[in-house]
Amino acid sequence: MxxxxxxxxxxxxxxxxxxxxxxxxxxxxxxxxxxxxxxxxxxxxxxxxxxxxxxxxxGLVSTHHHLFQSVLKGVKAGIDLSLEGWLRTVPYSHWHLLDEEALSVGATIGFAELLLSGTTTVADHHYLFAEDYRFDPASVIFEMAERMGVRLVLARGGATRARSFDIPGTQPMPTESLDAMIRRVQDLASRHHDPAPDALRRIAFAPTTPPWSVAPDELDVIAEAARSMGVPLHSHLSETRHYVDFCLEVHGKRPVHWVADHGWTGPDVWFAHLVHMDEGEMRVLAETGTGMAHCPQSNCRLGSGVAPADLFDRMGGRVSLAVDGAASNESCDMLSEMHTAWQVHRAAKGADAVRVEDVVRWATAGGATVLGLPAIxxxxxxxxxxxxxxxxxxxxxxxxxxxxxxxxxxxxxxxxxxxxxxxxxxxNGAIPGLDLAALSAHAARVVTRLAA
Ligand SMILES: [Zn+2]
Known part of the structure; x- marks a missing residue:
């Protein structure tokens, strides 16, 4: 060479x-x-x-994404809704229509946007694994990553319980038993997980949303299983005020304290969003080395608030940057994500809240630390x-x-x-072998089918 x-x-x-x-x-x-x-x-x-x-x-590192959502951008029914309404009208109302073609087109669009915005490592949180699929979503995502040359951490999501707002007329989100979930993550890890510091392929164990996707005692079992496999833990947490209210009401604790009770803190754990945290929660995460995937554009788009990434960073917390799914961002472009991160903290807290260099560090070294890839x-x-x-x-x-x-x-x-x-x-500004015009046309055909 x-x-x-x-x-x-x-x-x-x-x-x-x-x-x-x-x-x-x-x-x-x-x-x-x-x-x-x-x-x-x-x-x-x-x-x-x-x-x-x-x-x-x-190369930029995006630590939280849902590639399949690249064919669900700007869905009319959800464009002006906050998280819960958006979940109901966008991913929960369309997931059963997403076949292998839609997933591979979504993943290609996502990887293309990420690469063209300078992103080299992507953590994709995929949580659609239905029993009746005639394809393996993980294989589709790994194959597209291979084709595009991206470094991929597949955060294998899923749920043991259907969330209560599953809607009449649509199929509830897929669930599986805890044993089946662990067995499947183990199988993926044995086929794809590389512990090397510069691994091209990793697996994380990532039940979709702890307060609603699994039972509290299952969180302990999952943490133990992930650690015995040597894979990290990932999920959504404290994206909206609703997470805090729910955890206080049902578990008597704020979300971070609740997940900490179930083994979900440490340098092998990272959470997306963490918008609504108090100082005590930030301290727990900073002291345990638990990572944050800061998703400012998705948080702006859904009106969720501004995550205290700047304060958490100053406290010694591990901050990374992420695009989140394109259904709640309408793009997955790490440059615009950095731009928004740079602006939103300054709008809220003043012009010295974050520097450009801080934002670049979150999007690069921060992501590498959070994902446990010290060679990048x-x-x-x-x-x-x-x-x-x-x-x-x-x-x-x-x-x-x-x-x-x-x-x-x-x-x-x-x-x-x-x-x-x-x-x-x-x-020279192009992805070798990828015809962008053909990709756009293919995406338009998939959108027509999904919208019908
Ligand atoms: Zn997400």
Whole structure:
């Protein structure tokens, strides 16, 4: 394999903190790893990637997603509803129509958006595993990830209980016995889980939503089973005030204290959202190394509130950034997610609430820490070459005094090159072998069928 040298960029944000936050020069990649950063001259035989007019970030890491929702964007019935109404009218009303074709088109759209916004690692929380499927959703998602070259953590969701708002006229969300759920996660883990620090494939055990998807004592059993398999735990928590009210009423405790009682804290656990936390809950999560997948665009879109990611970060909590499903975001673009994260905390708390560099750290090193992938997330010699090269050639970037912050403050940039483990997955702004016009046409046919 020839070395790759990326040259000509304005500068590099590393995902590190302090004086190492920014650097400049070229990057040499040898056998999929970063071999040199700085004054690097290409040698005969090197493959040179031109980054003139660009800035370089670590490949972005999205730690919570639902790829199937990329064919459920902007569903009219749910466009102005908050979480519970949206769940009822969008995912719960359409899940039974999602066949293998819809899932593979949704996953392709999602991976394409993520790659073109510089994302190299994706944690997908998939919770539709029905007994009567003639296809295996996990295999479909792994196959698409393989085809697109993305690093994937499949958070295998599911429920042992149907949620009470299952709607007359539609099929209730699939459930399974706890034994069957554990057996199936074990089977997936034995086939796909790689514990390596730079794993391309991982499994997490991820019952959909603890207060409603499983019984409290089942949470203990799941935590024990995941730890005996060596896989992490993931779920949704405290997305709306309703989670807090429900847990206080039914369990007599706020959600974080309740899940902590059932073994659901630690460096092998991460939760999506955590919008409604008090200081005591944040302290429990920070002290135990439990991670947050901050999803600001979905939280804005559903009117859920602003998660205290900035405070949690300052407390030493593990913050990562995530796009959540495109049915409650209408995109899965990590650049716009960073832009929103940068703006929303400042709108609520003042212009010094978060810096661009903090947001980039959440979206890179933070994600790597939360997912337990220490070989990715920063640009340093020896790390896996997961790299995003953003082109700043649009009018919105012209006139920037500090190009390095361009992709975040402008909210849009084109990824000219993206590499996963040194392998180019976006080349000159395109995903090799993917016909975007054909994908859009295919998506439109699936949407027509789902909407009929
Ligand atoms: Zn979610």
């Amino acid at each position: 020839n070395d790759i040298v990326i040259t000509g960029a304005h500068g590099i944000l590393t995902g590190l903190t302090g004086p190492a936050e920014r650097t400049s020069g070229a990057i040499r990649i040898h056998h999929g790893r970063i071999a040199e950063i700085g004054a690097v001259a290409p040698k005969p035989g090197d493959r040179v990637l031109d980054a003139t007019g660009c800035v370089i970030y670590p 997330g920063t640009l340093e010699v020896g790390k896996a070459a997961d790299i995003a090269v953003f082109d700043l050639s649009q009018p919105r970037h012209a006139g920037l005094h500090d190009p390095l912050i361009g992709p975040v403050v402008s909210g849009v940039a084109t990824a000219r090159h993206v590499l996963v483990g040194g392998k180019p997955v976006v080349e």
